[in-house]
Amino acid sequence: MTKFMLKRLRVFSALVVLVTMVLTARLAWLQIYQYDHYLARAETNRMRDLPIGAPRGEIFDRNGELLVGNRPGFVVSILDLSKRDQPAVVAYLSELLEMEETDISTKIWDQRFRSFAPIRITTKPVSNKVVAQIEERRIDLPGVIVETQPMRYYTNDNLAAHALGYVGAISREQLQQMQEQGRYYRGTDSIGQSGVEKTWEELLRGQDGTLRVETNRYGRRIRVLAKEDPVPGHNLTLTLDARLQNIAEQAFLNVIAQLQEEGNDQVGKGAVVAMNPNTGEILAMVSLPSYNPNTFSENFSMLKDDRDNPLMNRTISGAYPIGSTYKMVGAAAALEEGIISEQSIITCTGRKVFFPNDPSRGCFNNAVHGALNVVQALAKSCNIFFFELGKRTGIDHLTAYAEDFGFSRTTGLNDLEGERTGSLLRREEGKYWAPGNVLTAAIGQGHTITPLQLANYGAMLANGGIHYRPFLVREVTDKSGETIVSIEPEIINQLEYKDATWAAIHRGMEAVTLPGGTASSMRDLPVKVAGKTGSAQVNLSGTQKAHSLFVGYAPADAPEIALAVIVEHGGLGGQAAVPVAKQIFDKYYSISEE
Structure with a gap:
């Protein structure tokens, strides 16, 4: 072997020894000094x-x-x-x-x-x-x-x-x-x-x-x-009462089925809201059509594309013309401003011209009601009477009193999202205002309201002007039953109207459910009911039936429930909304008495 070859062999051997020593040292370092670290990593990989x-x-x-x-x-x-x-x-x-x-x-x-x-x-x-x-x-x-x-x-x-x-x-x-x-x-x-x-x-x-x-x-x-x-x-x-909720849903469905059997193919949608007028608690909240949350995900596409919009909560997101249920606002404005007293008489001739160059306006079917005071006018829902009140009171007063009752703003409900404000027909600065517009406003046309606002309005009429914040959640508790949050009634506004004003309005609403009133079918209920019917035009052509409305409370002398019912395209208030309300009051109080 030559010296050159021997030298190369020695160099190679030295490199092998060096690499072996490095690897041995590294292995020893890993096994001895990094043992705990890699053991933990191995355990982690298995956990x-x-x-x-x-x-x-x-x-x-x-x-x-x-x-x-x-x-x-x-x-x-x-x-x-x-x-x-x-x-x-x-x-x-x-x-x-x-x-x-x-x-x-x-x-x-x-x-x-x-x-x-x-x-x-x-x-x-x-x-x-x-x-x-x-x-x-x-x-x-x-x-x-x-x-x-x-x-x-x-x-x-x-x-x-x-x-x-x-x-x-x-x-x-x-x-x-x-x-x-x-x-x-x-x-x-x-x-x-x-x-x-x-x-x-x-x-x-x-x-x-x-x-x-x-x-x-x-x-x-x-x-x-x-x-x-x-x-x-x-x-x-x-705050919901499941029994009252079920009664309200079934009553609505019963009336819808009956109207459809009678040939009304436009009905099927609407809302019911029941509140405690003394606290603001929402006792029932019905929006129809509805859906089943248990099968929601399976049916989502169908529900989303349904033209009747069952996913919409009509109680807070549906805005409806208020119609004649508005007339207590006009009565309150005229009584509070001293324009009339409970004894003041206005004569209904069935039809009348109120302003030059404005068309004549009349009661439903041009009915002639004769001489009426405000109590009788509410009972008969006389348009001529409230046209005259509107003319005398003026739109600015009507707007102010409507706002007193919470119209054109949300009710204050915090437990649900999507509440609409509704709207009022009002004079706007810089815009033309036709004199006859006040007549339209005086009988509830041109205004929109949600069913919850209507129920809140009914509650304020029942309790003498106290606007409680509506609420759905009463209490929050942990798994042991300990109270985490407790929600108490909260007053948002309180109207300081004269006692005589409230007395006249209450008597008028009670007369609505007595013989001769627009909701006289309620006279035989287990409790005395005070209320007001309404029908609201949807289009002037008449191809669509009017919406049917009712707002009221019971018992009339010590209110426990304020109720609002809106039946879309149900026709007159007495044809759809009143039958729904009647069934609710009847079944709820009949069972309560048992």
Whole structure:
């Protein structure tokens, strides 16, 4: 061997020895000095922290009847699904769950950065049959797990659906909004989407627990290492009376069915609101057509495209012409301003011209009511009487008194979103005002109002001018029953009208339900009712029937319930709204007396 070759061999041997020493040192360092670090990493790779869904708080009516609860349901989730296995797994789940492959893939993609957290594929519970099929093919479905989650359950299906609301999958926009507010949600979580489920989301939502499990190399659970129990959300007690709510819904549906049998094919929509005039508590809130929150997600597309708009809460978002139910405003304005007294007489001739160059105006069917005072005029709903009051009082006074009763502004309800303000026909600076407009305004045409505003107006008439803030949630309690929040009646405004004004209006509203009044069919009820009927034109061509309205309270001498009923295209007040109100008062007080 030459010297050159020997030298190269020595260099190579030295390099081998050096590399061996470096590797040996590195191995020794890892085994001795980094042992704890890599042991912890290995343990972490074998452990998973799985969220345990917290049940939402339950919702009860004022008497403790459960309206919204939870029941366990199975949901399908993905945990540690490899890219190699994803196409086959997604294809199978698509067929099994009857979902689009793109929808499943999108859920996985959106949650790809959430390491070790299950990605929920289904938001509604799957059947036991689906669970069995997944278990049977578990070896072929790596990463697919079945979790048990508390699912929202509405005990009476459609009952008070718009007030209660519904829970649905959180959207990207909502997720971002929650994150900006510092509130933790997963992209697969559900969230309150409407009603009190939405407005009281923060308290209804519980705090998820954690299940720490050990898994094998395939990601399958071997054993439970630790468990942190979830904390349920807080419970709500509402002001709603489930019995009265059911009575009101059935009464409305009964009258609608009867009108349809008689040939009115325009009816089917409307609203009912009942309030306690002494507190502002909402006792019933009916919006029809309605929907079933239990099947909302399955029927969403159909509900969204329905021309009758069942998702709209008509009690707060429907704006209707107020019609003759407005006439107590004109009476209050004229009495308070000293324009008339209760004894003042105005003669109805059936039809009359009030302003030059303005067409003659008249009562319904040009009925001649003769000499009337304000009590009799309310009972008969005499247009001529209130045209004359409007002319004498003026639009500015009418507007001011309408605003006293809360018209053209929200009622103050905080428990639901989407309340409209309604509107008033009023004089606007810089715009032409025809003299005859005041006549239109005096009988309630040109104004719009929501059913909740109408009920609030009825409550103020019943209690002598106190505007209580309407509210739906009475109390919030934790799982042990301890009160977290208690809502008390709150006065927003109080009208200082003369006692004589209230007395005249009350007598007039009571006369409406007596023989000769426009709601005389109520005279045989178990309690004495005070009220006012109304019909509001929808279009001048007459192709659509007028909306039918009623506002009132009972018992007349000690009011407990203020009631507003609006039946879209129901015709005259006595044809649709009064029968609904009558059934409500009849059944509620008949049962109460029993």
